[in-house]
Amino acid sequence: MAMEVTQILLNAQSVDSTVRKHAEETLKQFQEQNLPGFLLSLSGELASEEKPIDSRKLAGLILKNALDAKEQHRKFELVQRWLSLDMAVKAQIKTCLLQTLSSPVSDAHSTASQVIAKVAGIELPQKQWPELIGSLLSNIHQVPAHVKQATLETLGYLCEEVSPEVVDQDQVNKILTAVVQGMNAEEGNNDVRLAATRALYNALSFAQANFNNDMERDFIMRVVCEATQSPEVKIRQAAFECLVSISSTYYEKLAPYIQDIFNVTAKAVKEDVEPVALQAIEFWSSICDEEIDILEEYGGDFSADSDLPCYYFIKQALPALVPMLLETLLKQEEDQDQDEGAWNLAMAGGTCLGLVARTVGDEIVPLVMPFIQENISKPDWRQREAATYAFGSILEGPSPDKLTPLVNVALNFMLSALTKDPNSHVKDTTAWTLGRIFEFLHGSTVETPIITPANCQLIITVLLQAMKDAPNVAEKACGALYFLAQGYEDMGASSPLTPYFQEIVQSLLTVTHREDAGESRLRTAAYETLNEVVRCSTDETAPMVLQLAPIIMTELHQTLEGQKLSSDEREKQSELQGLLCGCLQVIIQKLGASEPTKFVFMQYADQIMNLFLRVFACRNATVHEEAMLAIGALAYATGPDFAKYMPEFYKYLEMGLQNFEEYQVCAVTVGVVGDVCRALEDKILPYCDGIMTQLLKDLSSNQLHRSVKPPIFSCLGDIALAIGENFEKYLMYAMPMLQSAAELSAHTSGADDEMVEYTNLLRNGILEAYSGIFQGFKNSPKTQLLIPYAPHILQFLDNIYVEKDMDDVVMKTAIGVLGDLADTLGSNAGALIQQSLSSKEFLNECLSSDDQLIKESAEWAKLAITRAISV
Numbered sequence: 001m002a003m004e005v006t007q008i009l010l011n012a013q014s015v016d017s018t019v020r021k022h023a024e025e026t027l028k029q030f031q032e033q034n035l036p037g038f039l040l041s042l043s044g045e046l047a048s049e050e051k052p053i054d055s056r057k058l059a060g061l062i063l064k065n066a067l068d069a070k071e072q073h074r075k076f077e078l079v080q081r082w083l084s085l086d087m088a089v090k091a092q093i094k095t096c097l098l099q100t101l102s103s104p105v106s107d108a109h110s111t112a113s114q115v116i117a118k119v120a121g122i123e124l125p126q127k128q129w130p131e132l133i134g135s136l137l138s139n140i141h142q143v144p145a146h147v148k149q150a151t152l153e154t155l156g157y158l159c160e161e162v163s164p165e166v167v168d169q170d171q172v173n174k175i176l177t178a179v180v181q182g183m184n185a186e187e188g189n190n191d192v193r194l195a196a197t198r199a200l201y202n203a204l205s206f207a208q209a210n211f212n213n214d215m216e217r218d219f220i221m222r223v224v225c226e227a228t229q230s231p232e233v234k235i236r237q238a239a240f241e242c243l244v245s246i247s248s249t250y251y252e253k254l255a256p257y258i259q260d261i262f263n264v265t266a267k268a269v270k271e272d273v274e275p276v277a278l279q280a281i282e283f284w285s286s287i288c289d290e291e292i293d294i295l296e297e298y299g300g301d302f303s304a305d306s307d308l309p310c311y312y313f314i315k316q317a318l319p320a321l322v323p324m325l326l327e328t329l330l331k332q333e334e335d336q337d338q339d340e341g342a343w344n345l346a347m348a349g350g351t352c353l354g355l356v357a358r359t360v361g362d363e364i365v366p367l368v369m370p371f372i373q374e375n376i377s378k379p380d381w382r383q384r385e386a387a388t389y390a391f392g393s394i395l396e397g398p399s400p401d402k403l404t405p406l407v408n409v410a411l412n413f414m415l416s417a418l419t420k421d422p423n424s425h426v427k428d429t430t431a432w433t434l435g436r437i438f439e440f441l442h443g444s445t446v447e448t449p450i451i452t453p454a455n456c457q458l459i460i461t462v463l464l465q466a467m468k469d470a471p472n473v474a475e476k477a478c479g480a481l482y483f484l485a486q487g488y489e490d491m492g493a494s495s496p497l498t499p500y501f502q503e504i505v506q507s508l509l510t511v512t513h514r515e516d517a518g519e520s521r522l523r524t525a526a527y528e529t530l531n532e533v534v535r536c537s538t539d540e541t542a543p544m545v546l547q548l549a550p551i552i553m554t555e556l557h558q559t560l561e562g563q564k565l566s567s568d569e570r571e572k573q574s575e576l577q578g579l580l581c582g583c584l585q586v587i588i589q590k591l592g593a594s595e596p597t598k599f600v601f602m603q604y605a606d607q608i609m610n611l612f613l614r615v616f617a618c619r620n621a622t623v624h625e626e627a628m629l630a631i632g633a634l635a636y637a638t639g640p641d642f643a644k645y646m647p648e649f650y651k652y653l654e655m656g657l658q659n660f661e662e663y664q665v666c667a668v669t670v671g672v673v674g675d676v677c678r679a680l681e682d683k684i685l686p687y688c689d690g691i692m693t694q695l696l697k698d699l700s701s702n703q704l705h706r707s708v709k710p711p712i713f714s715c716l717g718d719i720a721l722a723i724g725e726n727f728e729k730y731l732m733y734a735m736p737m738l739q740s741a742a743e744l745s746a747h748t749s750g751a752d753d754e755m756v757e758y759t760n761l762l763r764n765g766i767l768e769a770y771s772g773i774f775q776g777f778k779n780s781p782k783t784q785l786l787i788p789y790a791p792h793i794l795q796f797l798d799n800i801y802v803e804k805d806m807d808d809v810v811m812k813t814a815i816g817v818l819g820d821l822a823d824t825l826g827s828n829a830g831a832l833i834q835q836s837l838s839s840k841e842f843l844n845e846c847l848s849s850d851d852q853l854i855k856e857s858a859e860w861a862k863l864a865i866t867r868a869i870s871v
Contacts, residue, residue, distance in 0.1 A: 003030075005041045009055035027062070035081065036089040039066060043096035046112060053107055060100075060111030067118040073702045079122050094119065098135060101150040109150035117157030124166045133158075133171045140178045145189040152182050152192065156199030164206045172206045176220070179203055183223050183239075190232045197227055197238040204245050211250045221246075221257050228264045233273055240268065240279035247286040251309075254287075258313050266324050274345055281328065281348045284321060287313050288355035295359070314359045321356065322367040325349045329386035332425065346386070350393045357397035365398050369406070376413070381423035388417070388426060392433030395440045404448050407437055411450065415462045418477075424470050431466055431476030438483035444490040451484070456496045459484070464507045467526075471519035474511060478525040481508075482532045489536040497533070501541040504533055505548060512579075518572065527579040531586040542590075542597045549587050549604055553611060556580040560614050574620040581615060581626035584608060585633045592637025605638055609645050616652045621662035628656060628668045632675035642676065643683045650687055657694040663705035666698070670711045677715075677722035684722050692719065692730050699737055706758065713738065713765030717772025725780035727773060734769070735789055742766050742792070746799035760807045763800055767813040774820035787828050790821060794836045801838040812854045815846045819861030822868035830868040839865075 011023035031038045045051055045059035067082055069075045082090075097119070100112035116132075123129040136158075139151040155175055164172075181187070182196025200220075210216040224246070227239035243261060247254065254261070261283065268280035294310040314321065328349030333342070357364045368390050375387035391410065395403060414437075418430045441450050451459060463484070466477035481504070488495040497504065508530040517523035534545055559577050588608070591601040612634075615627045631649070635642045653676075656669030673691060677684050684691075695712050698704050716734055720727040727734075745762045770793055777783050797814055800806050806814065818839060822829045833839050843865070846858035 003037065003041050005030075005045055005059070006051055006055045009045065009058045010052065013054055013058060031066070036085055039063065039085075039093055040089060042066075043093040046108060046115075047096040047100045047103075049103060049105075053105055056105070056108045057111060060108070060115055063115050064111070064118055067115070067122065071703075076702075082119070082122055083126065094129065094132075101139065101154060102144070102147050103150075104144075104146055106146070109146065110153060113150055113154040113157050116154050117161045120158050121161030124162050133167070133175065137174055137178055140182070145192050148182065149189070149191045149195045152179060152195040152199045155179060156195070156202045159199070159202040159206055164208070167206065169209055172203075173210070175203060176200075176207055176210055176216075180220055180223050183227050185226050185230075190230075190235065193227070193230065194232065194235050194238060197224075197235055197242065200224070201238065201242050201245055204242065204249055211253055217250075217253060218256075225257070225260055225264055228268065233276060236268070236272065236276045237279055240265075240276060240283065244279060244282045244286050247283055248290055251287070251290045252311070254313065255311055258311075258317075262317055262320065266320070269324055269328060269345075269349075277328075277345055278343070278348050281325070281345075281352050284314070284317075284325075285348075285352045285355050288352070288359045291359050292355070314356055315363070318356070318360060318363060318367060322353070322364065325353045325356070326368065326371045326386070326390060329353075329389050330382050332382055332385060346389070350389045353390065354393040354396065357394040359397070362398045362402045364394055365402055365406070368394050381421075381426055384417075384421065385423070385426045385429050388414070388429045388433050392429065392436045395433075395436045400441055400446050400448070403441060404446075404450060407441055407450055411437070411455065415458060418462055418466050418473075424473060427466070427469060427473045428476055431463075431473055431480055434463075435476060435480035435483050438480055438487055442484070443487035451487075451496070453496065457500075460497070460500050460504065464503065467507055467511050471514075471516050471522045474514075475520045475522045475525045478508070478511065478522070478529040482525075482529040485529070485533045485536045491538070494540065495536070495538050497536075498538060498540050501533070501537060501544055505530065505544065508533070509551070523576070524579060527583055531583055534583075534586050534590055537590065539594065542594070545587060545590055546597065546600060549584070549591070549601065549608075552580055552583050552587065553604065553607060556584070556611050556615070560611070560618075574618065574623050577615055577618065577620075577623045578626040581612070581623065581630045585626070585630035588630065588633040588637050592633065598637060602638070602641075605634065605641075609634060609649075613648055613652070616655075621659075621665050624656065624659075624662075624665045625668045628665065628672050632668075632672040635672070635675045635679040639679050640681070640683060642679045646676075646680075646684075646687060650690070653687075654690060654694060657691070657698060660698075660701065660704050663708050666704065667708045667711055670695070670698075670708065670715050674711075674715050674718040677718040681722050682724065682726070684719070685726060688719060688723060688726075688730075692716075692733070696733055696737065699741075707761075709741075710758075710761040710765030713741065713762070714768035714772075717769040719772070720769070720776035721772040722776075724776045725782045727776055728782055728785060731773075731785060734773075738766055738769055739789075739792055742796040746796060746803065756805055759805075760810050763806065764810050764813050766796075767810065767817050770817050771813065771820050774817070774824040778824045783824055784828070787825060790825060790829055790832050793817065793821060794832055794839070797842065798836060798838045801842045808851050808854060811846060811849070812851070812857050815842065815854065815861050816857045818843070819857065819864040822861070823864040826868050830865075830870075833865055834869060 005027075008023045008026050011019050012027060014020045014023070027038075030041075042059040042063045046056050046063065048056070067078055069078055094116075097112050097116050101109050101116075103109045103112070120129065120132055124132070136151050136154055139147055155178065159175070167175075179196050179199045182192055183200060184193075187193050187196070207220070210220065224239055224242050228236055228243070230236050230239070243265075265280035265283055269277045272280070291310055291312070291314055298310070326349075328345045331345040331349075333344050333346075353364075353368075372387045372391050375383035378384055378387075395407075414430050414434055418427055418434065421427050421430065437450065460481075463477050463481050467474045467481075469477070485497060488497055508526050511517060511526040512523050512530075514522065517526070534548070537545060556577065559573050559580070565573060588601075591597040609631070612627045612631050615623055653669060653673065656665055657673070659665045659669070673695075695715060698712055699709060716738075719730075741762065745759050745766065774786065777786055797818060800810070800814065818833070822833060843858060843862060846854050847862065849855050849858070
């Protein structure tokens with residue numbers, strides 16, 4: 001069955017593209033025509049010590065890709081394919097793989113480790129390959145160190161691939177014992193220690209029972225802390241990574257070790273190389289995350305004797321932790337702003353300081369202020385930048401009462417630094433800090449305003465000036481202006497920004513045309529800020545927003561004029577088109593929101609729609625998404641008049657609904673179908689067959705990303721609401737789909753948070769569909785068509801009520817559906833509702849809810865039910 005593949009594998013890596021393509025084709029054919037033989041040949045190649053390392057490595061890689069894929073549906077197919085192979089073939093492949101673990105060639109044994117873990121990920125949950133873990137563990141006592149290393153690597157990958165409940169506790173204990181022994185300082189070989197430390201990182205989620213046992217936990221913690229002191233950098237780094245993972249997985253078990261951990265992390269932050277020091281800081285950031293979550297969940301209202309799971313580690317460590325973090329702020333790099341993804345000690349320290357501020361609130365302020373006062377005016381830029389960074393970092397967490405007086409003193413100093421400081425890093429951080437001040441301490445909720453008629457003009461002048469500075473500084477200045485505008489969003493009629501509106505808009509447009517606007521996300525930031533300034537503007541500035549519309553339209557038009565572009569230029573152009581469509585969307589929403597401006601704006605509607613249709617002709621997912629959203633806004637603004645665009649627009653709507661690959665485009669298109677339904681009402685009818693066919697196809701596809709399904713269900717409701725009793729012909733297709741989705745979503749006990757969140761989205765979508773259908777049929781002679789579906793809908797409401805895991809949104813929609821049912825079906829529903837197990841309890845629970853919206857829905861539902869029962 002197997003064949004000689006060495007030469008083909010080498011050819012597949014050839015620099016000559018003809019040779020390479022031919023080899024790839026040959027491999028593909030072999031795989032399609034004879035999968036068992038193909039996999040056997042590859043595993044034989046990987047295992048053979050006679051073969052060249054390049055062909056072995058590729059053989060292993062192709063094997064791995066034959067077992068796993070990123071897309072869910074593809075992964076499912078590969079798993080089924082493997083499971084259906086002949087047992088003897090699989091046994092032979094697995095023997096080759098285990099044999100390769102003893103190979104002295106590290107590329108070969110490392111690849112084999114990954115492939116074994118992939119096979120284990122498929123077979124262990126099916127109760128197959130029960131002897132695997134035993135045979136791996138027997139390898140641990142092998143003399144050659146590389147065998148031990150490869151085996152520990154395999155155990156690590158295996159723990160990553162398999163979920164803990166698949167492996168029984170006895171085997172977990174043995175795996176942990178092997179791993180922890182491999183980490184021990186007595187282990188002479190660094191490669192083995194490193195493999196063991198990395199394996200522990202993946203095995204931690206299996207160690208629940210072991211962490212509950214004091215002796216075992218002490219032992220694991222001791223070995224991890226010792227490994228942080230290893231002479232080998234990579235081992236120290238991996239050991240701190242384990243500590244970071246332990247901090248979130250076993251937070252409640254840390255109290256006895258926290259002092260020792262503080263000592264090793266502080267030493268690492270002060271003395272160790274950057275990759276290790278970064279992980280040491282990450283430990284404290286992770287503890288902050290845990291404590292912020294706990295304190296948010298329990299609010300501030302726990303009594304001293306309640307067994308609150310918060311240990312206040314950060315509060316206790318404050319006097320030592322804050323000085324350690326402030327010290328890191330002085331370790332900036334010369335060119336840190338230039339590099340987008342840069343992450344260094346100073347940034348990590350500042351981020352952690354910000355999390356500490358959110359964890360302990362006011363208590364951090366007196367610990368940080370002396371550092372700021374001491375360094376803010378120093379001749380060395382590093383000290384000025386660190387002081388500014390420290391100030392910006394602690395603005396979220398402490399109370400406005402504590403911060404406002406300090407900010408009032410600092411504000412003028414910062415505005416002056418932003419214009420006059422000779423150093424670009426200091427300006428960059430100053431602009432960022434101003435943005436944080438406006439984000440957290442400015443707005444309708446803040447008692448004492450920081451921005452007053454006296455300083456408003458100065459602030460705007462300085463920010464607009466800074467927008468001409470280097471791209472990194474200008475980008476942060478745009479960000480500050482963004483939050484400045486946002487703070488005036490709820491001001492009502494007049495905003496302090498109104499007198500400067502024209503100037504602000506002009507400056508932002510100038511920024512978008514800068515030669516260097518492609519650097520530091522500057523162009524994007526300028527458009528985002530422009531959008532926010534327009535969104536938060538008042539009626540007074542509406543005429544200026546009207547003037548902005550043709551300017552942005554012209555810019556979009558220019559990007560569509562056909563010049564030949566390189567792929568790099570085309571990408572930049574697509575990005576610009578996306579930004580311009582986003583800007584038009586905000587303008588349309590703003591002008592469409594009030595009658596006088598809407599009337600004037602309509603003169604542009606045809607031209608704008610024409611531009612959007614031309615944008616669709618360019619193949620680019622992000623641009624499609626932005627253009628779709630903007631068209632949704634246009635439909636909402638134009639109402640029934642939107643019908644004239646439908647003949648042209650419909651094909652793009654259909655394309656969007658068919659776009660499984662770029663599922664975000666599909667999701668946005670589904671949302672726009674809803675907008676168009678609300679705008680056109682029954683004028684959408686001629687297009688409904690096509691739209692419904694596509695939506696039902698989407699729902700039954702296993703290739704479409706699951707996140708698109710909830711909005712599709714609520715879209716069915718939008719259509720039903722728009723076309724009323726004309727929805728009759730779709731009932732026989734839509735109702736069974738809703739029913740099976742409802743059954744699936746009703747039983748999810750024991751699911752993780754992410755799954756619970758998704759289930760709530762799904763239920764809400766299903767309920768919105770039911771609601772739209774009932775309201776659509778109301779007062780029509782055809783309402784009796786819905787009677788057969790009522791028992792199932794009530795059953796669904798019962799089930800989700802009993803499950804007790806619905807969020808407020810679902811609760812409001814669900815009680816609304818109960819009302820719709822009674823309202824539309826009248827006496828036909830009365831008896832059914834009276835028989836329902838939980839309708840009464842559910843109604844009472846909603847009536848006494850603290851949430852105003854739930855309460856209002858429930859009061860309406862109660863009325864409808866009372867009417868239905870009394871008929």
